[in-house]
Amino acid sequence: MERSADRAVQEMLRVAQDLGMETAWDRWEAQKPQCRFGASGLCCRICVMGPCRIVEKKASRGVCGASVDTIAARNLARMIAAGAAAHSDHGRDVAHTLLLASQNSDYSIKDPVKLRRVAYSLGVELAGKDDLSLAKEVAEKCLAEFGRQEGELKLALRAPETRVERWRKLGIMPRGIDREIVEVLHRTSIGVDADYKNIILQGMRCALADGWGAP
Secondary structure (H helix, E strand, O other): OOOOOOHHHHHHHHHHHHHOOOOHHHHHHHOOOOOHHHHOOOEEOOOOOOOEEOEOOOEOOOOOOOOHHHHHHHHHHHHHHHHHHHHHHHHHHHHHHHHHHHOOOOOOOOOHHHHHHHHHHOOOOOOOOOHHHHHHHHHHHHHHHHHOOOOOOOHHHHOOHHHHHHHHHHOOOOOOHHHHHHHHHHHOOOOOOOOHHHHHHHHHHHHHHHHHHOO
């Protein structure tokens, strides 16, 4: 229970222990005490003038002038961007595979109903199209969503209308998947955005781009 509330995980931990296998929890225990700066998100390695470690009163700002809030926000936003890049790239591979399937390769369309459901969400006309031609159009539309520069992600519009309106009101409705990842890295670089609220909002927009645009 100390390591996980999941019964399946607890069982696997017992198996690992019986087999003498090292787990993430074992490696974490071996590192104690961990760096309190890093654990608090207050160690910044974004530029080569660091790492900056924030200590109250003695060093309340980083070399670039970043505050505690700015450094913590930058670190969190960059972790979001890294996760979004890794996860969304799986979605890109799915779109590429669908494109191959449309070209009569070794792949085939296993679920035509789902294909049409996704096509409808993307605004693709369904009438008179067979599975292969529809798959090609859907794949190309999905791949274009990664590089979209303006407007809103089509697949994000599948969220409940009230949720979409809230995202718009907050200014975090995602545009293109890659666009939001790049903007996180840009905003969190030295000399760009130092407002932690703006940085967190961009992190949220990046997370939405991944979660709704690239599943």
